[in-house]
Amino acid sequence: MTSVCCFQLKVNPTSSISKPQTHLRFNPSTFALPSSSYSKSGEPQPLYSSVKSFAPATVANLGPGFDFLGCAVDGIGDYVNLRIDPEVHPGEVSISHISGAGSKLSKNPLWNCAGIAAIAVMKMLKVRSVGLSLSLEKGLPLGSGLGSSAASAAAAAVAVNELFGGPLSTSELVIAGLESEAKVSGYHADNVAPSILGGFVLIRSYDPLELMQLKFPHDKNLFFVLVNPEFEAPTKKMRAALPPEITMSHHVWNSSQAGALVASVLQGDLNGLGKALSSDKIVEPRRAPLIPGMGAVKKAAIEAGAFGCTISGAGPTAVAVTDNEERGREIGERMVEAFMKEGNLKALAMVKQLDRVGARLVSSVPR
Amino acid sequence: MTSVCCFQLKVNPTSSISKPQTHLRFNPSTFALPSSSYSKSGEPQPLYSSVKSFAPATVANLGPGFDFLGCAVDGIGDYVNLRIDPEVHPGEVSISHISGAGSKLSKNPLWNCAGIAAIAVMKMLKVRSVGLSLSLEKGLPLGSGLGSSAASAAAAAVAVNELFGGPLSTSELVIAGLESEAKVSGYHADNVAPSILGGFVLIRSYDPLELMQLKFPHDKNLFFVLVNPEFEAPTKKMRAALPPEITMSHHVWNSSQAGALVASVLQGDLNGLGKALSSDKIVEPRRAPLIPGMGAVKKAAIEAGAFGCTISGAGPTAVAVTDNEERGREIGERMVEAFMKEGNLKALAMVKQLDRVGARLVSSVPR
Numbered sequence: 001m002t003s004v005c006c007f008q009l010k011v012n013p014t015s016s017i018s019k020p021q022t023h024l025r026f027n028p029s030t031f032a033l034p035s036s037s038y039s040k041s042g043e044p045q046p047l048y049s050s051v052k053s054f055a056p057a058t059v060a061n062l063g064p065g066f067d068f069l070g071c072a073v074d075g076i077g078d079y080v081n082l083r084i085d086p087e088v089h090p091g092e093v094s095i096s097h098i099s100g101a102g103s104k105l106s107k108n109p110l111w112n113c114a115g116i117a118a119i120a121v122m123k124m125l126k127v128r129s130v131g132l133s134l135s136l137e138k139g140l141p142l143g144s145g146l147g148s149s150a151a152s153a154a155a156a157a158v159a160v161n162e163l164f165g166g167p168l169s170t171s172e173l174v175i176a177g178l179e180s181e182a183k184v185s186g187y188h189a190d191n192v193a194p195s196i197l198g199g200f201v202l203i204r205s206y207d208p209l210e211l212m213q214l215k216f217p218h219d220k221n222l223f224f225v226l227v228n229p230e231f232e233a234p235t236k237k238m239r240a241a242l243p244p245e246i247t248m249s250h251h252v253w254n255s256s257q258a259g260a261l262v263a264s265v266l267q268g269d270l271n272g273l274g275k276a277l278s279s280d281k282i283v284e285p286r287r288a289p290l291i292p293g294m295g296a297v298k299k300a301a302i303e304a305g306a307f308g309c310t311i312s313g314a315g316p317t318a319v320a321v322t323d324n325e326e327r328g329r330e331i332g333e334r335m336v337e338a339f340m341k342e343g344n345l346k347a348l349a350m351v352k353q354l355d356r357v358g359a360r361l362v363s364s365v366p367r
Numbered sequence: 368m369t370s371v372c373c374f375q376l377k378v379n380p381t382s383s384i385s386k387p388q389t390h391l392r393f394n395p396s397t398f399a400l401p402s403s404s405y406s407k408s409g410e411p412q413p414l415y416s417s418v419k420s421f422a423p424a425t426v427a428n429l430g431p432g433f434d435f436l437g438c439a440v441d442g443i444g445d446y447v448n449l450r451i452d453p454e455v456h457p458g459e460v461s462i463s464h465i466s467g468a469g470s471k472l473s474k475n476p477l478w479n480c481a482g483i484a485a486i487a488v489m490k491m492l493k494v495r496s497v498g499l500s501l502s503l504e505k506g507l508p509l510g511s512g513l514g515s516s517a518a519s520a521a522a523a524a525v526a527v528n529e530l531f532g533g534p535l536s537t538s539e540l541v542i543a544g545l546e547s548e549a550k551v552s553g554y555h556a557d558n559v560a561p562s563i564l565g566g567f568v569l570i571r572s573y574d575p576l577e578l579m580q581l582k583f584p585h586d587k588n589l590f591f592v593l594v595n596p597e598f599e600a601p602t603k604k605m606r607a608a609l610p611p612e613i614t615m616s617h618h619v620w621n622s623s624q625a626g627a628l629v630a631s632v633l634q635g636d637l638n639g640l641g642k643a644l645s646s647d648k649i650v651e652p653r654r655a656p657l658i659p660g661m662g663a664v665k666k667a668a669i670e671a672g673a674f675g676c677t678i679s680g681a682g683p684t685a686v687a688v689t690d691n692e693e694r695g696r697e698i699g700e701r702m703v704e705a706f707m708k709e710g711n712l713k714a715l716a717m718v719k720q721l722d723r724v725g726a727r728l729v730s731s732v733p734r
Contacts, residue, residue: 068623204627212630212639245612251621251649256435258622259629260571263579266633272579282618 043126047165048364050083055154055359057140058147059319060190063280063310064257070190071200072355073224079137080114080155082163088131093118095134102138113149113180114156120176121160144228145313150191153180158359170197198358200265217268222354223328225320227335229347233291238314241286250281274307274321284310291316293343300338304331325351410493414532415731417450422521422726424507425514426686427557430647430677431624437557438567439722440591446504447481447522449530455498460485462501469505480516480547481523487543488527511595512680517558520547525726537564565725567632584635589721590695592687594702596714600658605681608653617648641674641688651677658683660710667705671698692718
């Protein structure tokens with residue numbers, strides 16, 4: 001048995017995501033596999049005895065992009081180790097181990113983000129002849145607003161798919177991840193889609209699921225300053241803070257900023273992107289007061305030179321954007337100070353680049 | 368005296384609008400003129416004894432782009448003839464003649480769209496030594512939803528500016544046009560900005576006025592099928608039909624479609640553009656029932672192969688999009704039939720290309 005390492009191997013490199021902007025639509029009729037990877041029963045055969053996958057953290061909501069726009073962040077995320085396990089009932093998945101920040105998570109695959117996504121992909125592939133054993137390395141804290149559950153789901157979905165040679169498209173994997181998100185944190189794809197696809201992803205519709213990849217130009221730098229305070233901001237509470245109804249003037253304002261945000265991403269206009277990110281008049285004004293010090297943190301980020309700042313996901317992490325890593329560290333320091341001074345909260349700052357790749361195979365062991 | 372014709376001369380060709388996407392922000396401190404065109408009093412001197420300008424029709428609202436996104440339509444619009452008139456009091460403007468569809472408009476420059484915009488530009492330029500006489504050729508029907516008042520204002524603003532050698536930037540001209548729109552049809556720039564700048568324009572903010580030009584790729588065709596029924600749909604009545612409040616789910620839906628619309632424009636994705644145009648869940652569902660037959664007209668347009676269809680501005684004109692002029696004519700015929708069959712309304716169809724130039728000098732006579 002030989003170990004083969006494939007670092008940053010893009011899942012389904014033949015898909016159309018090399019275009020500047022791509023529409024992805026789930027269409028089962030286009031689903032086709034090379035016949036060699038199928039058994040006579042129509043079940044795909046595993047290419048590997050084990051695989052390891054990584055899925056990045058994500059920043060969703062993105063100011064006026066609330067509930068439909070998210071992006072992936074490089075160098076932080078979850079890992080899944082998956083192997084064929086004769087002790088697991090064929091067609092089923094077992095969770096053997098969870099390490100890192102998620103040690104309190106359920107090992108019941110029906111209640112675990114990674115487990116649910118893995119089962120969803122196994123069902124899509126109609127896997128009946130082998131059982132799988134999964135271990136999860138949580139690199140992301142729970143409830144931080146960095147798409148922790150989505151990263152687990154994305155890593156698991158990609159791992160199962162890659163074990164069988166990658167027959168499913170990325171949009172099909174998003175469907176599987178969405179099944180997990182729906183059970184764990186709500187039916188929204190703005191974390192799991194960018195975690196799987198990388199870059200910025202706009203969720204255009206759910207029925208059918210339609211995704212638009214918004215390519216940030218390769219020749220431009222984009223750094224996220226992520227400042228995570230020691231504070232629990234449960235997604236449900238943050239969601240309850242949302243206004244049930246919105247005035248027409250606020251709707252028009254936020255929609256125009258959403259349009260400006262999309263244009264800025266596609267043009268690599270950091271100044272425009274940051275400004276749009278900071279401009280939300282609907283969600284951020286309701287949620288920021290629930291995170292001690294958030295107002296001061298945003299102010300500190302802008303004063304330190306960030307192009308813009310908002311709440312990441314449902315918080316409590318604050319996210320600022322810059323084009324320079326060193327300046328990003330300075331911005332992070334000012335934000336940490338503001339969390340302590342105005343919110344009496346300890347906080348940790350990270351500076352991370354935009355992840356342009358998405359969930360990927362990290363290593364694999366052929367059968 | 369020699370007559371010089373400058374067809375489709377872009378106003379201020381040195382401005383940055385050749386970039387794929389441009390932010391325009393009104394900043395008086397950057398306003399500078401070559402000193403030769405000023406008198407000692409700081410007043411610019413007229414370069415021409417008369418000029419003629421054209422400003423195109425515009426389609427505003429654009430489905431989910433309600434109140435912040437509009438685009439210009441080539442080959443239909445208003446003309447302004449402007450001349451230095453010794454019989455007009457210096458620093459003032461007089462309206463000598465109005466022809467075409469607007470013969471019922473007031474000739475009092477304080478109550479006329481073109482007059483108000485002309486006066487606004489004269490004030491910006493501090494014109495005190497000459498009086499101007501203006502005649503207006505209305506190529507656009509009033510209250511049709513094609514930006515009739517904005518085209519008059521845009522043509523007048525550009526005419527005055529060009530008469531004095533074009534010292535004002537396009538964004539300053541939009542400010543002048545906005546002054547006119549505010550008095551005549553409401554404080555919104557989504558008609559006057561694209562009429563002056565051409566192409567697609569996103570109104571990012573009003574205070575300060577910030578505009579984003581969204582460049583539709585030059586190598587792609589975009590045709591608008593404009594079908595104008597014999598029906599009066601006053602802007603005020605159509606505005607009263609708007610919901611005062613919007614649900615969060617409709618807000619998120621429309622915002623995501625606005626983002627998709629912007630991305631589709633920048634990428635020249637006609638399919639995506641049309642789909643976004645057709646997707647409005649907030650404004651069109653309230654306004655369409657007020658225009659007899661509109662639902663059937665939209666259906667007919669899509670069935671005839673249009674990428675999308677919605678109400679132009681506040682109606683009653685219906686606008687559909689296609690990439691082929693001949694198909695555009697067929698789509699127009701089906702839409703006209705539907706207006707007659709379902710709305711019992713006579714209607715006129717036109718197929719027009721995207722105007723990429725905006726308001727311009729058509730001819731000029733040097734002093």
